[in-house]
Amino acid sequence: MPWQSALQSARRILSRFRRPKAPLVDPACRPWHGRMIDLHSHMLPGLDDGAVDWGQSLEMARLAVAEGIAGVVCTPHWVYGLYDNSRERVMRICDMLQQRLHDAGIPLGAHPGCEIRLEPDIPRKIASGDLLTLNDRGCHALIELPAELIPSYVENCFRDLMDRGITPILSHPERNPWILRHPDHLFRWVETGVVCQITAASLMGRFGPLVRRFTTMLIQHQMAHIMATDAHTPTARSPRMAEAVLALEALIGPEPSEKMVITNPAAVLSGERIHMTAPTPFTGSECSSALGWRRHLVPRC
Ligand SMILES: [Fe+2]
Secondary structure (H helix, E strand, O other): OOOOOHHHHHHHHHHHHHHOOOOOOOHHHHOOOOOOEEEOOOOOOOOOOOOOOOOOOOOHHHHHHHHHHHEEEOOOEEEEEOEEHHHHHHHHHHHHHHHHHHHHHHOOEEEEEEEEOOOHHHHHHHHHHOOOOHHOOEEEEEOOOOOOOOOHHHHHHHHHHHHHOOOEEEHHHHHHHHHHOOOOHHHHHOOOOOEEEEEHHHHHHOOOOOHHHHHHHHHOOOOEEEEEEEEEEEEOOOOOOHHHHHHHHHOOOOOHHHHHHHHHHHHHHOOOOOOOOOOOOOOHHHHHHHHHHHEEEOOOO
8 A cells, every 4th residue: 555655664764863762771780880981071170161160070970970980081172272181281170070079979980081183293292291191091092083074184193193002082983074974984994993982872862863873883883992971061961871871782782882881991991902893894885875965964063
């Protein structure tokens, strides 16, 4: 019947916009609850567009603990000419946060870090100690790519970092419009050892259905190694993780999910290498059916 096939098509289209439903499981009963490490958070107050004061920082910390997060790496933006968050500055404010967490009885470990916007001389700035690696171990740097156009020096920059023993971790590549248009480049980078951190809210559809589908693709192709909150506030961009981990478990199972929220972030904290599975390339039809022409409409994140 023509109306039945029309109904089926309509359902198929609508399902693309529906947020994934996590299974009805109490997150507090899962083995990862209380052990997760959030590798990307803007919890330090007054350093960027994250928490504005200590009150917000502590509120975010309480929410993180309720989500089952045991440790957080505080990664304020470093953007040339906009956010000048030097290593010394971030370390100092992070120590203050740890003290305040202790005084408030909030059981959360705070570690220093930085989300570094790509610039040609960041390998030198990191090596000289001007900019922070994650947990100041000198092993992993959280790198944010520009949204609209990826500079031609990006691969040289990755190579330079790796030659210095620093693994680049790309923050939320699934939300980068250029990468959505050129997923094959991301595949090539991951093949050479670049690590990808996806955002929990991307998997839950907070950035729209296209970003959610691309996030799922990255996970299924072994191109997502760490999931973090990228929390900015206690409300709109809050440190929510538990629901996304349940969705992740439904997608890839409990063991690989734990790897993304416990094992791999813990390795970064202690300055050890992350053991990565070889990524599987995207097929042309996968890209065109999952992303389609709408990837050109992805808003700037
Ligand atoms: Fe961020």
